[in-house]
Amino acid sequence: MSLTALVVDDEPIARRAIVRLLDADTEIEVLGECGDGGSAVEAIRNQSPDLVFLDIQMPAMTGLDVIAAIGAQRMPATVFVTAYEQYAVRAFEANAVDYLVKPFSRERFATTLQRAKSRLSAAGDAQARILQALESLRQRDEYLERIAVRVDEHVIFVAVDDIVWIKANRNTVQIHLADRVHELRETMAALAARLDPRRFARVHRSAIVNVQRVRTIHPWFNGHHVVTMDNGQQLRMSRYQHEAFLRLVGSRRED
Missing domain, CATH: 3.40.50.2300 (Response regulator)
Structure with missing residues (x-):
């Protein structure tokens, strides 16, 4: 056959x-x-x-x-x-x-x-x-609107719209907001699976960004780019993610 x-x-x-x-x-x-x-x-x-x-x-x-x-x-x-x-x-x-x-x-x-x-x-x-x-x-396609994170002895709820970007750190992730960072004991893969892919995009193996919080994208070298978020933080974007990311942003504007 x-x-x-x-x-x-x-x-x-x-x-x-x-x-x-x-x-x-x-x-x-x-x-x-x-x-x-x-x-x-x-x-x-x-x-x-x-x-x-x-x-x-x-x-x-x-x-x-x-x-x-x-x-x-x-x-x-x-x-x-x-x-x-x-x-x-x-x-x-x-x-x-x-x-x-x-x-x-x-x-x-x-x-x-x-x-x-x-x-x-x-x-x-x-x-x-x-x-x-x-x-x-x-x-089953229900995505998170809020994420529960532990701060000292309390649990607070972070709206996903307030997330600027997320960084992978072994078996935990760092959730970067505009003015603070929370650590969540969960893998990047597990968290990414519960985030709406129309709102969050991977720019690098260890970084996911909130598409709405991206301010600019500038060429760097060897096909890579630098993404500047609305809080001023800059992240490196893999050349393999650049084209797909632009299509994602374009599709959101059409919607």
Whole structure:
């Protein structure tokens, strides 16, 4: 059986890892890779792959938005890829063709690929499963409006709109407000999964910003940029995040 595949992920390292594993399988032809939802929609429409490895949490246009744009009934068999195990994994287990949590092992990938092959060869209910997964995920798509943080012996609630940016620090995060910083005992991945991706965007592996609090973005060097927040703090933006970030800001203005 010969199958065609498309890899969609906003992280280049993750895309390359999946492509390398697919290239090692003589039954799979990789049609291409996409770094954002918009190009994924175009590639799926133009190339009609049999199988799509789709990152669920991308800036500007999420994996769910890609499915909605294509239409679940016309969507190829889909393997969801996510860095956030807490983000609707139950829905993936119940309904998706399969899912991968980054970082994943070679053995886990092989199991996922075999499941996808089996379902495609059986010409089964992949479309129905995607429809169910989409509905399940949308029902669970409730994002935080406030975050509870401990200050001394008290717990205070921080409105997410008051957050300027968030910094990862091992198994905790630092929540930067305009005039103070709170520490939360939670991983960046877990917190990011509960923040609205239309309001918060990753600018670097260890930094997420409130899109509404960004004042300016200036070129730096080697394709990197410097983001200045409305409280004057400056953050480095990865060159891989710059284009996706601008699309996110543009889509908010259109809304």
